[in-house]
Amino acid sequence: MDKFLLRQRVLDQLAADLLQAEQAARVAHETATHEENIAENKYDTLGLEAAYLATGQARRAEAIRQAMAQWRQFQPRPYDPSKGIQLGALVCLVDADGGEQQLFLGPEGGSMKLLSDAQWVQVISSEAPLCKAVLGKCEGDEVLMQVVAVRQQFEVLWVE
16 A cells, blocks of 8 residues: 555545635634624524634634644655554554454544545544554554553554
């Protein structure tokens, strides 16, 4: 699998998400400032609610812009067994039931699922607990994670 192609797909998805967030912010702003939505009494809160929504969407758009900047600078490197799994690695984990999942480890803001070579790849950010759990591991290593009261166990099947 081409990690640079995956990186580009993440950027493409973030660009689509940004467009959607900016459009939602515009619509909410227009609703908040439209003359028909001026509050006539204390219970008339449509304009106020739309203003809160516009602010939230603008913050979301800014977070996506920051994620895009990080992903543009991000250069995945080939896997080095002497260093173990690092950001930029493509990792396949297998659970106790034999279920496999492929992970692409990247910077913040890129958590999503992408289809690549007829396989689903979960893109996870450096802040994700699973990312933190696999960093430094090598092929064949065991990965243990505690999520609430559930303990999860995986084996690193392969790394690219």
